[in-house]
Amino acid sequence: MSKLLEVIDMSISFKMYEKGFRQSYTQVINNLCIKVSRGEILAIVGSSGSGKSLLAHGILGLLPNNATMTGKILYEGKGLTEKRIEELRGKKIALVPQSVTYLDPLMRIAKQVRGNVKNEERIRKQKESFRRYDLCENSEKLFPYQLSGGMARRALICTAEQEDVDLIIADEPTPGLDIELAMKTLRYFRELADKGKGVLLITHDIDLALNVADNIAVFYAGTTVEITPVSDFLKGEEGLRHPYTKALFNAMPQNGFKAVKGYQPYYKDLPKGCLYSPRCTIAKEECSKSKIPMRQLRGGMVRCIYAT
Amino acid sequence: MVSKIIKKILRLISLELAVCITVFVLITLSPIDPVQSYVGAGVAVSPEQRENIAEYWGLNSSLEDRFLSWGKSILKGDFGTSLIYRRPVISVIYEKFASSIALMGTAWILSSLIGYSLGIIMGVNQDKPLDRIIKSICILLSSTPTFWVGLLVLIVFSVNLGWFPIGLSVPSGILSSEVRLIDKIYHMILPALTLSLTSFAAVALHTREKVITVLESDYVLFAKARGESQMEIIQGHLIRNTIIPTITMQFASFSELFGGSVLVEQVFSYPGLGQAAVQAGLRSDIPLLLGIAIFSALFVFLGNFIADLVYGLVDPKIKEI
Structure with missing residues (x-):
């Protein structure tokens, strides 16, 4: 499996104004590392506010003007410069956005799915996608506000099928879909991956992710704490590496529904060392001293010095 | 409907x-x-x-x-007889309105076109020098009194440069049957320019805000993510989403247009409805004053009514309710 996308040490910070004209920089994504290979689905799971969508926008070079991104993004082994991402966007890398607000409110849905390419081939492709996602012919002429939440989401997924892309970044593609259609969507991503494409699946639905993904990256407070093969996640606590992932596993309804005390820290007052240390049960003094690097462990990666 | x-x-x-x-x-x-x-x-x-x-x-x-x-x-349609003109009020209003509508219409179209284009240019270049310059001009113009702009335009173009006539809607001293269309247009240019100068700024600033909102929207972000170029985004999404508010605003601004025309017609001695209103007031022509009040209310109402209709026809969200 050749590497398609590699994000190394990505940090995103926002310039903000505090009281008057004093500028401050707030870091919302910290030293994030992920990689997606051809044929792989990497699911990114994490609670809301952990920076999942920002990661997607960051890769696509679509961050707002007051954001600064550091770190490296490699696409097919080469640095992803601003110029290069502009050429790749929509052609080789597709985004499946998360809500109906990503559709132009005044454009008919079929035209919108086709995008700015106008030819017979594209119309055929669009009709094919609509059929696959149970969007009837009548819905072609509808405007986004006339779609139900599920239809809008299916239309958004259709947009990703219009070009022959290599990497799909799906930002929460399943909420609002019934379980059957959600599974259908994910199976479709699986098919694409099996054909040699890479899929970055951003979601908070761990169960669904476990069904189709190959690897799972766990997000906490804007960073990856663990990247693990799905098989290890299914093994439960013994298979997993990071205390947060273990806690996440135990918090799932079928695994005891146990919550850990405390909250994900607000991005403005992050702890100095390990971001999870204030809530961690095995944390020692060292954990709060300095940043913890990602390290290889048992075929996965973890950001914890005590993980075994 | x-x-x-x-x-x-x-x-x-x-x-x-x-x-x-x-x-x-x-x-x-x-x-x-x-x-x-x-x-x-x-x-x-x-x-x-x-x-x-x-x-x-x-x-x-x-x-x-x-x-x-x-x-x-x-x-019954009897508005009485105008004391100044010694003619039925309705025929006075008809005549004055005909010359005013040409003036207001021209100014209206000019201010729509200039205002909308400048609004798009400003919004697309948000906070760049070009935007700052045009924005300053717009703010300056929108805070300038119409009659003052009129006087200034007169001084520069009629008195100093001598390009345009100093007033009236037709050349003086010739029979009305000899007045050519070109003369009328020639006399209308300066008043129309003045009227549009003071009203396009509002359209431009309004459009600018709308453009910025659209450019920051999720759907423009998604369009970029799908590889659409800036030109494609402007043509495909920006104009589509900003033109309706501008059209609506223009139709709803008939009252300001009419108010402005009163001042402009006064400065340019342009014999339109605005000037007739001023004369009727100053010279106690009660029938004419009442008649003009009724018709100007109708005029402004029509503007708002058209704004509503246009909104309904162009915006699918309203059309199908």
């Missing part, structure tokens, strides 16, 4: 009724003496003759009776 129009017509009737009552009562309360303004200044009239005139016009009856008898003739 039909019920909407019926509702609008009912609203128009109630509006006109309110306008009629208000202007009628206001004029009754004003110090204008209808007998004096009828006989004109300088003519010696004895008190008995005055009394006879007042009796003849029914001025001694109660306010309600006077309003009702006026209202009845208005409903």
Whole structure:
């Protein structure tokens, strides 16, 4: 499996104004590392506010003007410069956005799915996608506000099928879909991956992710704490590496529904060392001293010095 | 749609009724003496003759009776006779309106086109030097009084440069049958320019805000993510999403247009409805003043009505409800 996308040490910070004209920089994504290979689905799971969508926008070079991104993004082994991402966007890398607000409110849905390419081939492709996602012919002429939440989401997924892309970044593609259609969507991503494409699946639905993904990256407070093969996640606590992932596993309804005390820290007052240390049960003094690097462990990666 | 129009017509009737009552009562309360303004200044009239005139016009009856008898003739289409022009009010208004509508229409189209284009240019170049320069000009213009701009334009283009006539809507000293269309257009350029100069700034600034909102929207972000270029985004999404508010705003601004034309026509001695309104007020021409009040209310109402209709026709979200 050749590497398609590699994000190394990505940090995103926002310039903000505090009281008057004093500028401050707030870091919302910290030293994030992920990689997606051809044929792989990497699911990114994490609670809301952990920076999942920002990661997607960051890769696509679509961050707002007051954001600064550091770190490296490699696409097919080469640095992803601003110029290069502009050429790749929509052609080789597709985004499946998360809500109906990503559709132009005044454009008919079929035209919108086709995008700015106008030819017979594209119309055929669009009709094919609509059929696959149970969007009837009548819905072609509808405007986004006339779609139900599920239809809008299916239309958004259709947009990703219009070009022959290599990497799909799906930002929460399943909420609002019934379980059957959600599974259908994910199976479709699986098919694409099996054909040699890479899929970055951003979601908070761990169960669904476990069904189709190959690897799972766990997000906490804007960073990856663990990247693990799905098989290890299914093994439960013994298979997993990071205390947060273990806690996440135990918090799932079928695994005891146990919550850990405390909250994900607000991005403005992050702890100095390990971001999870204030809530961690095995944390020692060292954990709060300095940043913890990602390290290889048992075929996965973890950001914890005590993980075994 | 039909019920909407019926509702609008009912609203128009109630509006006109309110306008009629208000202007009628206001004029009754004003110090204008209808007998004096009828006989004109300088003519010696004895008190008995005055009394006879007042009796003849029914001025001694109660306010309600006077309003009702006026209202009845208005409903029949009889607006009375203008004291200044010595012609039926309705024909005066028709003539003045015809020359005003050309002026206002030209200014309106100019300010729409210039305002919208500048708005797009500013919004797309948000906070860049180009945006800052145009924005400053717009703010300056929108805070400048219309009559002052008119005077300035006159001084520069008519007096100093001598490019345009200094006033009126046709050349003076020739028969009206000899006036060519080109003369009329030539006389209209400066007033129309002045009128649009003071109104395009509002459109431009409004469009700029709308453009910025659209450019920051999720759907533009997604369009970028799908590889659409800036030009494609402007053509495909930006214009589509900003043109309706601008059109609506332009139709809804008929009142400002009319207000501006009163001042501009005064400065340029342009014989339109605005100037007639000023004259009617200054020279106590009550029938004409009342008639103009009724018609200008109708004019402004029509603007708002069209704004509503256009919105309904162009915006799918409203059309199908």
